[in-house]
Amino acid sequence: MKHAAILARVSTEDQVEGTSLETQxxxxxxxxxRRGYIVLPSDIYREDGYSGALAIDKRPILHQLWEKYQNGEYDAIFVYRQDRLSRSLAVFAALRDEALKVRRCGTKGDGFIFVQGGFEDTPEGRLQSNILGSFAEYEREVIRIRTITGKKKVARQGKYAGGAQLFGYKWNRETQKWEIREDEAKIVRLIFNWYVYGDGKSGPMGMVRIAERLNQLGVPTPSQARGTRRGKDSTHWTDTTVRSILTHTAYVGTNYFWRGGGVAVTPEVVEKMKDAETDGWYEVEFPPIVDKLLWEKAQEKRAGSRGGFNRKRPKPLLAGRIRCGVCGAPYGDAYYNKGATLVFKCYGRTKLYHQDGSPRCTSPILYGEALTEEVKRRVIELLHRPEQLRQAIEEYVRTLERRKEELETLLLPVTEQLTKIQEKQRRLADAYIDGMLPPEEYNRRKMELQEQERAVKSRYEQYWPELDTLKKLEQSVEALKHAIAEEQFDALYQPHDSTVTEELAFAAVKDRTHLTVGFPQKTLTWEELLDRLQITLWVYQDRVEVRGIVPIEDIANLEYCWN
Structure with missing residues (x-):
């Protein structure tokens, strides 16, 4: 008897037709x-979710079956209907005709046999088959238009229209709203904090370095977290993946639907599309994962507006924080006297900004180092005022909690891996006790598992002491919150050249017999402290306004102007 295979295909849009895989x-x-062919269970090939419009090289199951047919493993291929083979007339005709020619194995086969709408290898039969193929292609286009119209309506409403969901979010079908997936959101926040501030042990990290660190720590990629495969290498973090997270506007509260496949939602693209007349780009509100200040800091760093990565000298502390109050242009940094003197000057003074002949800005040029030291002095004075001190301590508490959350996010993969290894060790011991393994095999497997356990722990051992310290501080943090509420706290800020030491002292009294006292300490970079206070400078002819989340007295220009 002859040997045959069965090909069954269904895609999402085909499900409504009632032609399920099992029916076919x-x-x-x-x-x-009925025709006398043998078909074994291993000879049934199911294509679930593949469009009939795809070519054979885009359909791995069909491609595998075709290779076996060409090698002579099957004498025929049974298909329920022509459009199950392909909805493209060109692809269908090519497969149909090639299947009846001499195969790679040197013999002819019976080709494709269709249960409905059988095919005869005659001029009339091919004509009829081509007509049916044309109808299938037309039907596919109608289905595509209907599907697009429906998805577009859903996208305009801000609802889930199918496909991959953005990392950090999930669609709640019951509430019909987008929600945050906290396990993934922790990784998103971690990436932003590493990019802007660093990991607490070093300065800000670049995208490549962040990707390398995430891979070293075994943090799941977006594809691994969702159990999907997207891109050539979805099992490793890359700088491209990190960049797509750092630039996506959804993480700060606004996503855009129906923007076209593969179009990134970056600030630059969004700004461009606002001015373009295009069908789509529906604005959708998403719950923010990172705060706006942190997101804007990441965009500033990425765009290089605060100095970039190509500086020959260290970036000045105030670089990117100064704007002109006269013309609105940003202030840039420069070095006079052969690089000996740092100054800040308005870009509006340069010819590049006035090629149209408009007058140049006359705002003053400022001594960089003297102005920087004055800003530092005023910030330290600010932090010793009671109300501003309260805000600083509250931020300190949030910093501790955020760092603990970051560490727990990093250590989650190793905890899961260690749990799996320990479970394997338990099952191995049970098998040995039950006499299922000889001593030599048991010892060999035991040593392998112990080596795996040491390798996993070694990748994270640098974080264990810090996490233990933070866990010990948990009780102090709660007491510190209570002390803030009762105003039983004090703080001291010690400025250094590049850092500031923040020393807190607090007391919380629960009752006469329960007293909690704490003296936590933290070292901040000056940039991190100014970011926390959202410090910016606006320069006018007679003054420099220092703006932030708390008011700071203006600085007179005369002392810091370059003559």
Whole structure:
């Protein structure tokens, strides 16, 4: 008897037609039996979710079946209907005709046998087959238009229209709203904090370095977290993946639907599309994962507006924080006297900004180092005022909690891996006790698992002491919150050249017999402290306004102007 295979295909849009995979298989099995062909369970090929418009190289199951047919493993291929083979007339005709020619194995086969709408290898039969193929192609286009119209309506409403969901979010079908997936959101916040501030042990990290660190720590990629495969290498973090997270506007509260496949939602692209007349780009509100200040800091660093990565000298502390109050242009940094003197000057003074002949800005040029020291002095004075001190301590508490959350996020993969290894060790011991393993095999496997355990722990051992310290501080943090509420706290800020030491002292009294006292300490970079206070400078002819989340007295220009 002849040997045959069965090909069954269904895509999402085909499900409404009632041609399920099992329905097709049952019909094909009956037809193969009627014609005297043998079909084994391993000879049934199911294509679930593949569009009939795709070429054979884009359909791995069909491609595998075709290779076996060409090698002579099958004498025929049974298909429920022509459009199950392909909805493209060109692809269908090519497969149909090639299947009847001499195969790679040197013999002819019976080709494709269709349960419905059978094919005869005659001029009339090919004409009829081509007509049916044309109808299938037309039907596919109608289905595509209907599907697009429906998805577009859903996208305009801000609802989930199918496909991959953005890392950090999930669609709640019951509430019909987008929600944050906290396990993934922790990784998103971690990436932003590393990019802007660093990991607490070093300065800000670049995208490549962040990707390398995430891979070293075994943090799941977005594809691994969702159990999907997207891109050539979805099992490793890359700088491209990190960049797509750092630039996506959804993480600060606004996403855009129906923007076209593969179009990134970056600030630059969003700004460009606002001015373009395009069908789509529907604005959708998402719950923010990172605060706006942190997101804007990441965009400033990425765009290089605060100095970039190509500086020959260290970036000045105030670089990117100064704007002109006269013309609105940003202030840039420069070095006079052969690089000996740092100054800040308005870009509006340069010819580049006035090629149209408009007058140049006359705002003053400022001594960089003297102005920087004055800003530092005023910030330290600010932090010793009671109300501003309260805000600083509250931020300190949030910093501790955020760092603990970051560490727990990093250590989650190793905890899961260690749990799996310990479970394997338990099952191995049970098998040995039950006499299922000889001593030599047991010892060999035991040593392998112990080596795996040491390798996993070694990747994270640098974080264990810090996490233990933070856990010990948890009780102090709660007491510190209570002390803030009762105003039983004090703080001291010690400025250094590049850092500031923040020393807190607090007391919390629960009752006469319970007293909690704490003296936590933290070292901040000056940049991190100014970011925390959102310090910016606006320069006018007679003064420099220092703006932030708390008011700071203006600085007179005369002392810091370059003559």
């Amino acid at each position: 298989v049952e019909s094909c099995l009956a037809e193969a039996k």
